[in-house]
Amino acid sequence: MVNRLSAEDAMYYFLDGAGTSALTGALMIVDPSGVADSAGGGRLDYTSLVSLVERRLQLVPRYRQVVKEVALGLGRPLWVDDPEFDVTYHVRLSALPQPGASVQLEELIARLLSRPLDRSRPLWEMYLIEGLEGGRVAVLTKSHRCLFGVPDNCELSEAVTDDVVAGRRLDEDLWLPTDPPGQVSMTVGALAEAMTRPRDLVDSLLRGNGPVADIWSVADKSARLVTSTVQQLVDAAPDSPLNAVTTSARLFATAAVPRRDCVRIASRFDCTFNDVLLAAVAGVLRRWSLSVTDSVGHGETVRVIVPLRARDSDTASDGPGSWMPASGPEFVTDLPVGEDSPVVRLMQVAGLADRYAGSTSRMTSEMKPLLPELGMVPFGEFSSRAFSSIFQRSYNVPIFWSDGVSSRFLNGHRIEELYTVPTLATQRALAISVNEYGDSVQFAFLADRAVVSDLPAMSGYLVESFDELLHAGPAGLPPQKP
Structure with missing residues (x-):
């Protein structure tokens, strides 16, 4: 049976390029000195991690497969078993120099x-x-988004961890790779599949996405399709260095705040838990803007894109959840970085988010390929880049919002900190992830090193932003003393 990439997976696959990456993943911090449950695991070293990954790969079969493209783009690429799969190539060991501080860890990450990932191998890596x-x-x-584009698939960090100490018991996995199809076989198969839909084939060849199609007609059709469904793109985001052309060099930083403090702030100012988190991000971006320009206009804003489900509840979520961002509708909202009062800023954030979350002109469906009905993708890479270019001015910063997770275990050891690695797309110099884990809310910042060279400072900005909200008095009154 042919296992072809879905239209969405193919879109993510073709999005990779200079300054653009469809990579994501998770950072887990563990203290292996604690005694793990005898039924759940033991040591957490390189050998035991490789063994754990080998056992759990049956839960994520794509992690043993490579993407193989069809000649001339006559069909979407295929998932095929990697005949030379070597788990030790993907699971790697590294170490920090003394003293092993968080800043050293973030620089290594x-x-x-x-x-970039090696496209001749399965598109993932894991580092101990x-x-x-x-x-x-x-x-x-470190996983490519095309590996888990469908809801039934999960990211590797979710597959190797458990919600109880004892962990999952899986049957022995006797995996043997199937012989990969040859290029001739793939081409014939793609043509045969296309011939079952002759109308689509002719239309693909002559009008939209075939090898004799005019590339400008593809761009025109793509733009019209997207424009009809995403109205807010006409309203460009504010000018910002955060929309600069990006490179492949990255910076990474993390920060965490107590969940109970977020609840206290939300209760005091009669807003939602997620309003507090958005206001904290607004405080971070205000401080960063002041560090770059020395002054920020009173009405200045930064536009962010947020999952619509972030407006679903008034409090932090409980339950197993997931820390990988799920596909779904999103909306754009403005963060008032020009407002110097933290309380007024919080009220403005809450009001704008409520208004825009219910506005169809500010809402977008989940990210979709431009021509999903076509099996043939000679210009698949072009279509993906056209999609990105159309969206390049619709917002300044993406915020990835994960579900709340109470506790997770890795080989019997509790994970102390859990951060989602956000995806940094073209002409986005900064991406932020928000993940509720245990008793804290954990933020991860990923940025282009050439544009946001002072990214490590954002960790401190986040703590300062929360502190001023936590100790602020009612609007118009001086801040309360701690």
């Missing part, structure tokens, strides 16, 4: 995320990073 302060270790997963 930035360099790892800057490296030793030498953290306090005897802790970090595990970083």
Whole structure:
């Protein structure tokens, strides 16, 4: 049976390029010195991690497959088993120099995320990073978005972790790769599949996406399709260096705040839990803007795109959840970085988010390929880049919002910190992820090193932004003392 990439997976696959990446993943911090449950695991070293990954790969079969493109783009690429799959190539060991501080870990992760994946192999990597302060270790997963584009598939970090200490018991996996199809076989198969839809084939060849199609007609059709469904693109985002042309060099930073403090702020000012998080991000972006320009106009804003489900509840979520951003509708809203009062800024953030979350002109469907009905993709890469260029001015910063997760275990050891690695797309110099884990809300910042060279400072900005909200009095009154 032919296992072809879906239209969405193919779109993500073709999005990769200079300054653009469809990579995501997770950073997990673990203290392996604690005694793990005998039924759940034991040591957490390189050998045990490789063994764990080998057992769990049956839950994510695409992680043992490579993407194979069809000649001339006569069909979407195929998933085929990697006949030379070597788990030790993908699971790697690294270490930090002493003292193993968080800034050293973040610099290493930035360099790892800057490296492109090898397209001749399955599109993922995992790193066990030793030498953290306090005897802790970090595990970083780095996965291409096309690996888990469908809801039934999960990211590797979700497959290797458990919601209980004992973990999952899986049957022994005796995996043997199937012989990959040859290029001739793939081409014939793609043509045969296309011939079952002759009307689509003719239309593809002559009008939209075939090898004799005019490339400008593809662009025109693509633009009209997107414009009809995403009205807010006409209203361009504010000018910002955060929409600069990006490179492949990255910076990475993390920060966390107590969940109970977020609840206290939301209760005091009669707003939602997620309003508080958005207001904190607004405070971060205000401080960063002041560090860049020395002054910020009173009405200045930064436009962000946020999942619509972030407006669904008034409090932090409980339950198993997931830390990988799920596909779904999103909306754009403005963060008033020009407002110097933290309380007024919070009220403005809450009001704008409520208004725009219910506005069809500010809402977009989940990210979709431009021509999903066509099986033939000679200009698949062009279509993906056209999609990105159309969206390049619709917002300044994407915010990835994950579900709340109470507790997770890796080989029997509780994960102390869990951060989602956001995806940094073309002409986006900054991306932010928000993930509720345990008793804290954990933020990850990924940026273009050439544009946001001071990204490590954002960790401090976030703490300062929360502190001023936590200790602020009613609007118009001086801040309360701690």
